[in-house]
Amino acid sequence: MFELLKSLVVVTCLVPVVMAIILGLIYAFGELCNFISSFGHSE
Incomplete structure (x- = not known):
């Protein structure tokens, strides 16, 4: 039971x-x- 509780936590x-x-x-x-699209439009 404790193992189950620990895994749940x-x-x-x-x-x-x-x-x-x-x-x-x-x-x-x-x-x-x-960033890529703005960099492409600046060209």
């Missing part, structure tokens, strides 16, 4: 971290696309 801690990483990657990808 670990999952609960990991979920926000994974969500933050995914959101950060999406945000960085969007910024990169904006």
Whole structure:
């Protein structure tokens, strides 16, 4: 029972971290696309 509780706590801690990483990657990808498009238009 304690092992199950411990794994549940670990999952609960990991979920926000994974969500933050995914959101950060999406945000960085969007910024990169904006940078590339603005760089292309400046030519």
